[in-house]
Amino acid sequence: MNERDALRRLAVDLPRAGDDAAVVDGTVITTDMLHERTDFPPGTTRYTAGWRAVGASLSDVAAMGAEATAAVAVYADETFDPDAIDEFVAGAVDVCAAVGAEYVGGDLDEHVEFTTATTAIGSLPDVDSDAAAGPGVVSRSGASPGEALCVTGEWGRSAAALRLFERGTETAVERANDLFRFTPRVADGRALSGVATAMMDSSDGLARSLHQLAEASEVGFGLDRDALPVHPAVDDVVGPGSGDAVGEDDADPAEGDERFELAAHVGEDFELVCTVPEPALERVREACPAGLVRVGSVREADAGVTVDGEPLPDRGYTHG
Amino acid sequence: MNERDALRRLAVDLPRAGDDAAVVDGTVITTDMLHERTDFPPGTTRYTAGWRAVGASLSDVAAMGAEATAAVAVYADETFDPDAIDEFVAGAVDVCAAVGAEYVGGDLDEHVEFTTATTAIGSLPDVDSDAAAGPGVVSRSGASPGEALCVTGEWGRSAAALRLFERGTETAVERANDLFRFTPRVADGRALSGVATAMMDSSDGLARSLHQLAEASEVGFGLDRDALPVHPAVDDVVGPGSGDAVGEDDADPAEGDERFELAAHVGEDFELVCTVPEPALERVREACPAGLVRVGSVREADAGVTVDGEPLPDRGYTHG
Numbered sequence: 001m002n003e004r005d006a007l008r009r010l011a012v013d014l015p016r017a018g019d020d021a022a023v024v025d026g027t028v029i030t031t032d033m034l035h036e037r038t039d040f041p042p043g044t045t046r047y048t049a050g051w052r053a054v055g056a057s058l059s060d061v062a063a064m065g066a067e068a069t070a071a072v073a074v075y076a077d078e079t080f081d082p083d084a085i086d087e088f089v090a091g092a093v094d095v096c097a098a099v100g101a102e103y104v105g106g107d108l109d110e111h112v113e114f115t116t117a118t119t120a121i122g123s124l125p126d127v128d129s130d131a132a133a134g135p136g137v138v139s140r141s142g143a144s145p146g147e148a149l150c151v152t153g154e155w156g157r158s159a160a161a162l163r164l165f166e167r168g169t170e171t172a173v174e175r176a177n178d179l180f181r182f183t184p185r186v187a188d189g190r191a192l193s194g195v196a197t198a199m200m201d202s203s204d205g206l207a208r209s210l211h212q213l214a215e216a217s218e219v220g221f222g223l224d225r226d227a228l229p230v231h232p233a234v235d236d237v238v239g240p241g242s243g244d245a246v247g248e249d250d251a252d253p254a255e256g257d258e259r260f261e262l263a264a265h266v267g268e269d270f271e272l273v274c275t276v277p278e279p280a281l282e283r284v285r286e287a288c289p290a291g292l293v294r295v296g297s298v299r300e301a302d303a304g305v306t307v308d309g310e311p312l313p314d315r316g317y318t319h320g
Numbered sequence: 321m322n323e324r325d326a327l328r329r330l331a332v333d334l335p336r337a338g339d340d341a342a343v344v345d346g347t348v349i350t351t352d353m354l355h356e357r358t359d360f361p362p363g364t365t366r367y368t369a370g371w372r373a374v375g376a377s378l379s380d381v382a383a384m385g386a387e388a389t390a391a392v393a394v395y396a397d398e399t400f401d402p403d404a405i406d407e408f409v410a411g412a413v414d415v416c417a418a419v420g421a422e423y424v425g426g427d428l429d430e431h432v433e434f435t436t437a438t439t440a441i442g443s444l445p446d447v448d449s450d451a452a453a454g455p456g457v458v459s460r461s462g463a464s465p466g467e468a469l470c471v472t473g474e475w476g477r478s479a480a481a482l483r484l485f486e487r488g489t490e491t492a493v494e495r496a497n498d499l500f501r502f503t504p505r506v507a508d509g510r511a512l513s514g515v516a517t518a519m520m521d522s523s524d525g526l527a528r529s530l531h532q533l534a535e536a537s538e539v540g541f542g543l544d545r546d547a548l549p550v551h552p553a554v555d556d557v558v559g560p561g562s563g564d565a566v567g568e569d570d571a572d573p574a575e576g577d578e579r580f581e582l583a584a585h586v587g588e589d590f591e592l593v594c595t596v597p598e599p600a601l602e603r604v605r606e607a608c609p610a611g612l613v614r615v616g617s618v619r620e621a622d623a624g625v626t627v628d629g630e631p632l633p634d635r636g637y638t639h640g
Contacts, residue, residue, distance in 0.1 A: 022424035024390040024441075027347060031439055033394040033429040070344040074353040074437050104342035109353040117394050117437030119351055121344075 020063035020200055021122070023137055027069075028122040030060035036114035041165035043173035044180065046084045049116065050091025051181045056203065057120035058099055058184035059270040063201040065138035065193030066122030068101035068186045073118045076111035088116075091181075099186040122186075136193055143198035143217035143275035149296040150196075150281070152188045152272040152288060153229070155206060156259070159266035160233035179233055183290070185272045191287035192274055199274035205267025205316030210305050213273060220303035223296040223312060230263045238262065264307075267316045340383035340520055341442070343457055347389075348442040350380035356434035361485035363493035364500065366404045369436065370411025371501045376523065377440035378419055378504035379590040383521040385458040385513030386442030388421035388506045393438045396431035408436075411501075419506040442506075456513055463518035463537035463595035469616040470516075470601070472508045472592040472608060473549070475526060476579070479586035480553035499553055503610070505592045511607035512594055519594035525587025525636030530625050533593060540623035543616040543632060550583045558582065584627075587636045 021030035034040065034053045044052075054071045061068045073092055075085060089103070096103040101120070124136040157179050164176035185201070192199060198217050202209045206228070210221050239255035275298050276284060285292045305312045341350035354360065354373045364372075374391045381388045393412055395405060409423070416423040421440070444456040477499050484496035505521070512519060518537050522529045526548070530541050559575035595618050596604060605612045625632045 022390070022392065024422055024424055025443075027389065027441065029390060029392055029424065029439070029441060031392040031394055031437065032427050033396055033431075033435075033437055035429070035431065038430070069347070070342070070349060072342065072349055072351045072439065074351055076353055102344055104344055104349065107352050109355070110358070111353075111355065111435070112432055115353075115431070115435070117351065117353055119349070119392065119439035121347060121349060121441060123345075 020060040020140075021066075023064070023124065026124050028061050028064045028066040028124060029119065030057050031117065031119040032056050032060070033115065033117045040114070041162060041176075043165045043168065043176060045177055046087035047091040048177045048180050049114070050088035051095040052091075053116045053118045054092040054103065054120070055095045055182055055184050056270060057118040058095065058101060058186060059201045059203065061120050061122035062099075062184050062186040062189035063138070063199055063272060064122065064124075065136060065189050065196070065199065066124050067190060068096075068099045068120060068122045068184070070102045070104050071096055071118060071120040072104055073106040073116055074109055075106060076109040076115040078110070078112065078114075080108060095181070095184065099184050101186075138189070138193055138196050138199040138274070140198050140200050140213055140216035143213060143219045143298050145219055145298050145300050147197060147275045147277050147298040148281050148294045149221050149223065149298055150274050150276050150292050150294050151202075151206070151228070152185050152290040152292055153269070154231035155228055155269055155271065156234035156263035156266070157182065157231040158268040159262035160231060160237045162266070163237035175233070182270050184270060185290055188272055188288040188290050188292070191284055192272065192276070195280045195284045196274040196276050199272055202269050202271045202273050203267060205269075206264040206273065207312050208267065208314060208316035209273045210312065211314040213275070214301070214305050217275070218301050220299035220301050221296055221305045222299050222303065222309070223305070223307040225260060225308050227293065227295045228260070228263055229291070229293050230259060234259055234262050265316050340380040340460075341386075343384070343444065346444050348381050348384045348386040348444060349439065350377050351437065351439040352376050352380070353435065353437040360434070361482060361496075363485045363488065363496060365497055366407035367411040368497045368500050369434070370408035371415040372411075373436045373438045374412040374423065374440070375415045375502060375504050376590060377438040378415065378421060378506060379521045379523070381440050381442035382419075382504050382506040382509035383458070383519055383592060384442065384444075385456060385509050385516070385519065386444050387510060388416075388419045388440060388442045388504070390422045390424050391416055391438060391440040392424055393426040393436055394429055395426060396429040396435040398430065398432065398434075400428060415501070415504065419504050421506075458509070458513055458516050458519040458594070460518050460520050460533055460536035463533060463539045463618050465539055465618050465620050467517060467595045467597050467618040468601050468614045469541050469543065469618055470594050470596050470612050470614050471522075471526070471548070472505050472610040472612055473589070474551035475548055475589055475591065476554035476583035476586070477502065477551040478588040479582035480551060480557045482586070483557035495553070502590050504590060505610055508592055508608040508610050508612070511604055512592065512596070515600045515604045516594040516596050519592055522587060522589050522591045522593050525589075526584040526593065527632050528587065528634060528636035529593045530632065531634040533595070534621070534625050537595070538621050540619035540621050541616055541625045542619050542623065542629070543625070543627040545580060545628050547613065547615045548580075548583055549611070549613050550579060554579055554582050585636050
């Protein structure tokens with residue numbers, strides 16, 4: 001049984017576990033675990049790890065359209081190095097501050113490898129019941145054919161970082177750490193609350209996210225490949241001239257494929273993917289600090305999930 | 321650096337991390353991680369593991385005097401066995417139900433050993449600020465000399481379970497699982513809110529808890545050894561006749577020492593330790609479903625932490 005099947009099983013038992021976060025009495029809560037081996041490539045600083053791990057949970061709060069309130073973390077390692085713990089906490093504190101939340105501590109545990117479990121909570125100011133579909137909450141299941149498919153930010157950032165970590169030079173690793181420290185889209189999620197009809201964060205990549213949204217909303221999606229905003233770092237790591245900028249005139253179709261692969265299939269970008277009724281698009285776009293780009297349309301379910309008319313494979317990053 | 325020093329370091333950075341749980345805008349939040357190797361002896365069922373892990377976080381909510389609202393868990397293992405996950409979730413759901421909270425799901429992760437990270441949240445109905453010392457919250461730092469030192473429930477339950485897991489027979493293991501599934505003292509914590517001047521849960525054992533409370537409140541404690549309620553299972557595992565009941569007439573002083581060792585130093589009983597002004601004692605005792613027993617007095621700090629007048633060593637279970 002793979003993780004997705006197992007999660008589906010949990011979702012069957014617990015209807016509220018199928019979304020990015022659970023909602024109880026107007027409080028949103030979400031939890032994640034990350035490991036050194038699978039989530040933090042060699043070269044990842046503890047500061048970056050603290051930022052990214054807590055950021056991943058804050059991103060789930062953002063995907064619900066909630067205000068992020070607070071986060072906690074368990075820090076587990078073979079030994080407790082005070083400097084490493086200080087760095088991790090500093091990263092956790094800073095990512096919380098970046099989205100107006102508060103890092104309020106956690107727990108330490110001895111473990112065979114560096115592992116962190118993070119939990120974030122958020123509030124839904126307009127909600128007075130615990131219904132997951134109550135006002136203010138944006139679930140994954142409300143998309144309708146004819147609406148615009150939109151994304152925040154730029155894509156492929158984490159994929160580029162992974163390539164730079166592999167490269168291993170001091171400069172590459174430093175840049176990779178910068179790229180790994182994403183800003184959770186809490187402000188954008190708030191702006192989209194009440195406007196977006198379905199939303200999730202892209203922790204498993206755009207392709208997989210679209211398939212998950214399609215299943216939850218019982219719709220299809222038509223993605224316009226050229227409309228997807230690709231992070232500039234992707235161009236630095238793609239193709240034979242990787243490390244140098246690739247001029248548009250030199251563009252090789254294979255490089256275009258690789259570019260799309262990194263932007264749409266690798267994942268872990270923690271951007272928001274959402275559906276918005278056309279008439280609301282202009283207004284909400286201006287309210288999103290990370291930018292909101294229309295990358296396609298919601299279709300009927302039997303149209304499936306396509307990119308430029310061809311089936312988009314349900315393939316992406318699977319958590320270690 | 322051991323865990324306590326490291327936790328102290330986190331507490332210095334983050335003043336709110338020194339208590340059993342953090343408080344933000346009237347919401348209490350706490351997180352823990354448990355591992356198969358250190359926390360779940362061979363024979364522990366996944367149902368018991370789910371109950372106990374989520375229960376440990378609910379116990380921290382109880383120690384703040386808060387109402388428990390919800391819990392989440394990350395379930396990490398080498399493989400995802402559907403039956404094991406179902407059992408774990410059933411245990412988590414049941415322990416939440418036992419204290420009026422809701423288990424709202426979590427996350428799955430592949431890991432080198434069975435590991436679970438749990439988070440519980442609670443609410444403080446009377447609190448309208450985020451001050452950790454606000455009305456309704458019971459911190460560790462409010463004890464004053466002259467007050468009564470009290471505990472809920474019966475002690476040594478988990479220590480007895482550990483011995484029974486070691487014994488390894490089917491009957492012993494079944495009983496050990498029962499003993500491992502404690503009821504978090506949420507109802508008692510609520511009753512003590514506004515009455516107890518300092519409170520914590522006993523996850524590190526009574527002796528260590530008393531030293532921690534003494535340090536936080538800048539007081540001493542005089543524990544009356546015979547007043548400590550010892551769980552009946554302790555008598556089943558102590559001394560040469562372990563497995564049979566030990567009659568009071570046969571009592572051997574060495575067995576008495578072992579009895580106290582299991583009840584006061586092993587820990588993981590998840591009972592509440594608190595200080596209560598004498599005039600309030602009678603009234604609050606009746607409101608505690610687990611029972612509230614006076615086991616000593618709060619002294620001046622320079623009297624230290626003693627049992628029957630002798631120094632009580634700051635020794636107990638240290639989380640693996």
